[in-house]
Amino acid sequence: MNDLLFNIVAALVKILIFVHIALILGAYMTLAERKVSAWMQDRIGPNRVGPAGLLQPIADGLKFLFKEDVVPGHVEKVLYVLAPALTLVPAFLVMAVIPFGPPVAVLGRQVPLVIADLDVGILFVFAISSLSVYGITFAGWASNSKYAMLGGVRSSAQMISYEICLGLSVVGVFMAAGTLRLMDVVVAQADGTWNVFAQPLGFLVFAIAAFAETNRLPFDMPEAETELVAGYHTEYSSMKFAMFFLGEYTAMFVFSALVAVLFLGGWDIPLVSEATLRGLGNWGAVLGFLSFMVKALAFLFFYVWVRWTIPRFRFDQLMQLGWKVLIPIALLNIAITGLLHLGGG
Amino acid sequence: MGKVVERKPLKWYEELYLPAILSGLGRTFRQMFKPDITLQYPEERPEIHDDYRGAPGLVRDDEGREKCVSCQLCEFICPPRAILITPGEIREAAPDEKAGPDNVEKAPKEFFIDMLRCIYCGYCEEVCPEEAIFMTNVYELNGSTRAELVHDKDKLYEIGGTRVDPIKKWKGK
Numbered sequence: 001m002n003d004l005l006f007n008i009v010a011a012l013v014k015i016l017i018f019v020h021i022a023l024i025l026g027a028y029m030t031l032a033e034r035k036v037s038a039w040m041q042d043r044i045g046p047n048r049v050g051p052a053g054l055l056q057p058i059a060d061g062l063k064f065l066f067k068e069d070v071v072p073g074h075v076e077k078v079l080y081v082l083a084p085a086l087t088l089v090p091a092f093l094v095m096a097v098i099p100f101g102p103p104v105a106v107l108g109r110q111v112p113l114v115i116a117d118l119d120v121g122i123l124f125v126f127a128i129s130s131l132s133v134y135g136i137t138f139a140g141w142a143s144n145s146k147y148a149m150l151g152g153v154r155s156s157a158q159m160i161s162y163e164i165c166l167g168l169s170v171v172g173v174f175m176a177a178g179t180l181r182l183m184d185v186v187v188a189q190a191d192g193t194w195n196v197f198a199q200p201l202g203f204l205v206f207a208i209a210a211f212a213e214t215n216r217l218p219f220d221m222p223e224a225e226t227e228l229v230a231g232y233h234t235e236y237s238s239m240k241f242a243m244f245f246l247g248e249y250t251a252m253f254v255f256s257a258l259v260a261v262l263f264l265g266g267w268d269i270p271l272v273s274e275a276t277l278r279g280l281g282n283w284g285a286v287l288g289f290l291s292f293m294v295k296a297l298a299f300l301f302f303y304v305w306v307r308w309t310i311p312r313f314r315f316d317q318l319m320q321l322g323w324k325v326l327i328p329i330a331l332l333n334i335a336i337t338g339l340l341h342l343g344g345g
Numbered sequence: 346m347g348k349v350v351e352r353k354p355l356k357w358y359e360e361l362y363l364p365a366i367l368s369g370l371g372r373t374f375r376q377m378f379k380p381d382i383t384l385q386y387p388e389e390r391p392e393i394h395d396d397y398r399g400a401p402g403l404v405r406d407d408e409g410r411e412k413c414v415s416c417q418l419c420e421f422i423c424p425p426r427a428i429l430i431t432p433g434e435i436r437e438a439a440p441d442e443k444a445g446p447d448n449v450e451k452a453p454k455e456f457f458i459d460m461l462r463c464i465y466c467g468y469c470e471e472v473c474p475e476e477a478i479f480m481t482n483v484y485e486l487n488g489s490t491r492a493e494l495v496h497d498k499d500k501l502y503e504i505g506g507t508r509v510d511p512i513k514k515w516k517g518k
Contacts, residue, residue, distance in 0.1 A: 039377040044385070309369040 006109060014115050018095055025300075026249040027057035033304050040308045064242035072143075072235055079142035084236065084243035087135030091250035093128045097121040098257045099183045101267045101289035102274075104282050112183060113289065121182040122174065125258065126167055129213065132251065133159040136215075136232045139244070143235035151223065151231025154315060158219065161322040162212035168330035169205035172337035173262050186266030190274040194265040201333040203263045205326050207302075210255040212322070215248060216303055218310040219318060226312075252303055253296065260295035267292040397482035398465050401458060402505030403498070404479055409507070410515065412477035415453040419469035419478055427462035428469065431455040456498040460486055476512075479505060 031046065031053065038045030046053040071080065099114040118124050133156055140152015173195050174180055177188040189195055196203045212219040223231035233244045260266060267288030269277065277284040313321070358364060384391055393399070403413055415432035433454035467480050483504055488494045496504070 036377070039381075040373050042376065042379055042382050044381050044383045305370060305373060309373045310366060 006107070010106070010111050011115060014111075014113070018098075018100065018115060019092060021100075022092065022095055022250050022253055023246075025253050026246050027061065029249045029252065029300060030060065030245070031056045032300070033307075036301065036304045037308060040305075061242070064239055067238040069238040069240065074144045075235060076142040076144060079138045080235075081240075083135045083139035083142060084240045084247070085135070086138060087132045087247035088243045088250070090128045090131040090135075091247045091254055094125050094254045095250075095257075097124050097182055098254065098261060099186060099266060099292075100257075101292055102277055102285050104285040113285065114183060117181065117183055120180045122170060122180050122262075125254075126163070129251070129254070130159065130163050132247065135244075135247070139236070140232040143232070145235055147228045147230070148232050148234045151228050151234070155215065155232060158212055158215075158318060158322075161319060162209045162219075162326075165205050165322060165326040165330045166209035166213060168327060169202045169209060169333065170262055171330075172199045172202045172333045175334070175337050175341055182261050182266075186261055186268065187274055189265040190268035190277075194263065194268070196263040199263075199333055199337060201329055201336070203259075205330045205333065206263065207259065208321075208326060210259065211303070211306065212318075214251045214255055214303075216252065217307040218313050220312060252300060256296040256299035256303070257292075259299045260292055264295045264299075266295075393482040393484060395482060397484065398467050398480040400460060400465075400481055400483040400486055400496075400504055401463065401467075401469055401478055401501070402481045402483070402503075403456065403477060403501040404505040404508040405502065406514075407507060407509045408515070411452045411502075412475050412508075413453050413456070413473075414450045414475050414477070415456075416474065418472045418474065422468045422472045424466060424468065425462040425464050427459045427464075429455075429457040429459075453498065456501055458496045458501060460494045460496055461491060476508075476510065479508065481505065 034056075035045040035053070037043075046056045049055040049059045071077070096115040097118050099112065099117075101113040103110045103112045105111070116124075136155040136159075137152045140148045140150070140155065143149070143152075173185060176192075176195065176198060177185045179185065179188075192198070211217075215223060223233075228234070233241055236244060267277075268274065269287060269291045277288055280287065403411070406412055415430055417430050417432065420426075420428040420430045431454045433452050435449065435451055438449075465480065469478050470480050481504055486494065
């Protein structure tokens with residue numbers, strides 16, 4: 001088998017596997033969120049569909065498929081149809097650069113567990129993930145209704161401001177690693193300390209900005225059920241609504257994965273060095289993959305945990321926090337990291 | 346006179362809000378392991394006290410006699426006029442027959458309570474001189490037609506059942 005064919009097949013297999021991981025996780029995240037929410041409120045949660053409610057996401061999906069797809073008469077048709085796709089697609093595209101584990105050996109070749117091992121991985125993430133704001137803004141605009149419009153406008157303002165501190169907070173990570181390639185960032189952490197301990201300020205800012213980027217409580221201003229009905233997706237129904245939903249949950253998974261990669265050491269297992277892990281061959285890759293998933297799922301749990309702890313911010317508080325607090329902290333983090341690595345890091 | 350609550354200025358670490366958020370996270374986390382209070386309704390039922398003011402029912406005494414003498418006081422007191430009673434006749438007793446419920450007292454020939462009208466006020470129970478009608482702890486009433494929810498005599502005795510009480514009206518007669 002020649003190299004080109006091998007690479008194409010390997011890429012296709014990886015795309016299939018990773019996209020399905022994201023899809024299934026996205027679906028089951030809805031169940032997990034409802035279950036954890038229920039536990040935190042002393043309830044039981046969904047338990048009727050299948051054993052312990054495990055088939056609930058399938059029932060929900062079927063329901064979305066068979067619902068009537070209403071397109072209200074007052075909408076801007078083209079943008080209205082385009083918007084759900086614009087939120088869903090970027091969330092999946094970002095998956096391309098996330099390293100899921102150490103390289104595996106297949107047929108004597110090393111295959112990295114990432115779909116596209118870009119030199120500028122993190123730039124790709126920011127470039128693509130910020131596109132999803134267009135989906136939300138278009139949805140708000142095209143719906144031609146006041147609640148959707150307000151949700152869309154809030155979303156664009158919020159995401160543009162939080163994009164800045166999101167970007168600034170990871171600068172320190174790349175100063176420490178000396179590269180923008182996400183695989184190398186993980187290896188650098190595996191050999192040194194995890195960035196969450198080396199740069200707690202950067203982690204704090206990134207985590208907060210990640211909540212704002214994915215429109216999750218306490219920053220879910222675009223949806224804000226209590227004030228805006230359902231915000232930008234008020235006028236959507238059926239599968240189009242499901243696409244917004246899926247886009248949101250996929251984005252949550254992507255950002256959890258990014259937190260794992262950038263700050264929690266990616267596939268690194270505490271007390272096990274990178275060399276030992278690679279020495280185990282493919283079993284090492286499996287262990288690394290599991291370690292990575294545990295970290296990403298833990299952060300997904302954190303998303304739900306925070307949702308029931310902190311109430312929604314007011315919009316001006318949100319902007320104040322973003323511009324007056326988080327950006328200076330992120331800059332401070334860059335300065336501290338720069339000073340620490342002055343010697344020759 | 347109102348109490349003046351002193352508002353202390355926040356300390357520097359309190360102004361960060363992080364300690365408050367952390368303690369809040371701890372609170373929600375601990376909450377996850379507390380027992381759930383949800384009842385799985387059709388399978389699990391809440392415990393209803395005997396004094397619950399649910400559907401009214403007619404009762405029999407410990408020897409299976411109807412206690413209601415169809416005096417119709419409940420029919421008159423009922424605020425939404427949910428009760429409709431048709432009194433029965435007293436049977437002529439044979440000359441040497443002992444006194445019994447069917448030859449001394451009247452019993453209702455028909456007794457209807459329209460549960461769509463009933464407001465569960467309990468006046469019927471209060472007014473009854475014979476202690477023959479009681480509010481029970483039956484709380485599940487449903488039917489697919491309106492007629493099903495007009496309880497007739499059989500249904501009312503089924504709901505009320507037997508009530509043993511210390512006054513033995515027929516003892517020694």
